[in-house]
Amino acid sequence: MTPTENHFPSGFPLSRGRRNRYQQSRRTMLAEHRLSASDFIAPMFITEGAEVKEPISSMPDYHRLSLDLAVHQAASWHELGITAILLFVMVPDAKKDNEGTEALNENGLMQMAVKRIKEAVPGLTVMTDVALDPYSSYGHDGVVRDGRIVNDETVDVLARMSVSHARAGADYVAPSDMMDGRIGEIRLALEANGFPDTGILAYSAKYASGFYGPFRDALESAPGFGDKKTYQMDPANVREAVREARMDEGEGADMVMVKPGLPYLDVVRAVRESVRVPVAVYNVSGEYAMIKAAAEKGWLDEEAAMLESLLACKRAGADVIATYWAEKAVRLLRESQK
Numbered sequence: 001m002t003p004t005e006n007h008f009p010s011g012f013p014l015s016r017g018r019r020n021r022y023q024q025s026r027r028t029m030l031a032e033h034r035l036s037a038s039d040f041i042a043p044m045f046i047t048e049g050a051e052v053k054e055p056i057s058s059m060p061d062y063h064r065l066s067l068d069l070a071v072h073q074a075a076s077w078h079e080l081g082i083t084a085i086l087l088f089v090m091v092p093d094a095k096k097d098n099e100g101t102e103a104l105n106e107n108g109l110m111q112m113a114v115k116r117i118k119e120a121v122p123g124l125t126v127m128t129d130v131a132l133d134p135y136s137s138y139g140h141d142g143v144v145r146d147g148r149i150v151n152d153e154t155v156d157v158l159a160r161m162s163v164s165h166a167r168a169g170a171d172y173v174a175p176s177d178m179m180d181g182r183i184g185e186i187r188l189a190l191e192a193n194g195f196p197d198t199g200i201l202a203y204s205a206k207y208a209s210g211f212y213g214p215f216r217d218a219l220e221s222a223p224g225f226g227d228k229k230t231y232q233m234d235p236a237n238v239r240e241a242v243r244e245a246r247m248d249e250g251e252g253a254d255m256v257m258v259k260p261g262l263p264y265l266d267v268v269r270a271v272r273e274s275v276r277v278p279v280a281v282y283n284v285s286g287e288y289a290m291i292k293a294a295a296e297k298g299w300l301d302e303e304a305a306m307l308e309s310l311l312a313c314k315r316a317g318a319d320v321i322a323t324y325w326a327e328k329a330v331r332l333l334r335e336s337q338k
C-alpha cells in the first residue's frame with residue numbers, strides 16, 4: 001500500500017473517523033447540533049364551532065380545531081414542553097371580503113383564540129398569523145384593486161390587524177404576507193397603541209412555493225385568480241432573501257423567517273450569517289405531507305425522516321423551527337432520553 005497523508009507507511013490510517021461513532025454515548029456526546037422541545041413553534045388551525053376536530057385530507061394526523069379543543073391542545077402542548085404556538089384561522093366564506101373586515105373584528109376567531117389560550121395557558125408564547133388570505137374573497141394576502149394586490153393599502157390593514165391581535169394578548173404577530181414596508185408600519189402601530197412588548201416574527205424570505213398546497217386545503221385559502229408571485233419570492237434567489245431579512249431587521253423585526261424549510265436551507269444559512277436577530281425556518285405543510293405520504297406507502301421511515309429534516313434545519317443555522325411535527329418530535333425526543 002502506498003503511504004498517503006492519512007497513512008503510516010505500514011498502511012494503518014492515522015486518523016479513524018469511525019472511532020467517534022462506535023457507541024451511542026460517544027455519538028450523543030459529540031453531536032454538533034441537537035433538537036429540543038424549545039426549538040419548535042407548533043402551528044394550530046382553528047375553526048368555528050364547538051367540539052370540532054376536522055381532519056385535513058392532505059395533512060394526515062393534523063386537524064382543524066374549534067376553540068374549546070384548541071385550548072386543550074395548547075395546554076397539553078405546553079405541558080409537553082412546547083414553548084410556542086402559531087395560530088391560523090379558517091374563516092367561513094360569508095365573512096370574507098376584499099378589505100379584511102373580519103380580520104379587524106375584535107371578537108373575531110383569531111382574537112378570541114388568543115384571549116382564551118393566553119387565559120388558560122399564560123406561560124405559552126402565542127404567535128398569530130397576519131395576512132389577509134384567510135379573510136380574502138380572492139384568497140390573496142392583500143387587498144385587490146384592478147386585479148393587482150395593492151401594497152400600501154394592505155399594509156395599513158395589516159398594521160391594524162396586528163394591533164388587534166396585540167390587544168387580544170398575542171406575544172408575537174407573524175406577518176406572512178410579503179408586502180413591502182409592513183414590518184416598520186406594524187412596529188410603529190404597536191408602539192403607538194401601547195404594545196411595545198409585542199414582538200414581530202417576520203416572514204422575511206417567503207418563497208412562491210409549490211409546497212404550500214396542503215396548508216391551503218387546511219384553510220380553504222387557495223388564490224382565486226393568478227398566483228402569489230408578485231409578492232412572494234422567486235425560488236431562484238438568495239441574495240434577495242438576505243436583502244429582505246436585513247430590511248426587516250432594520251424595520252424592527254424581532255425574528256426573521258425563511259419559508260419553506262428543506263428546499264431552502266442554503267437561504268437559512270445565508271440569512272443566519274447576515275442578520276443578528278434570531279432566525280426561524282418554516283418546515284411547511286408540503287414537507288410534512290411528503291413524508292407522511294411516503295411513510296404511508298412504506299417507502300420511508302416517518303420518524304427517522306422527520307427528525308433528520310428538523311435537525312437539518314438547525315444545522316443550516318435556524319434558531320427555531322415552525323413545524324407540524326412539533327408534538328411528535330418532542331414525544332420522540334423525550335422517549336429517547338429515558
Ligand code: PBG
Nearest residue numbers: 131133176211212215284285286
Ligand atoms: C399565507 C400563508 C401560507 C402559509 C402560511 N401563511 C400559504 C400561502 O402563502 O399561500 C403556508 C404554510 C404551510 O404551507 O405550512 N399567508
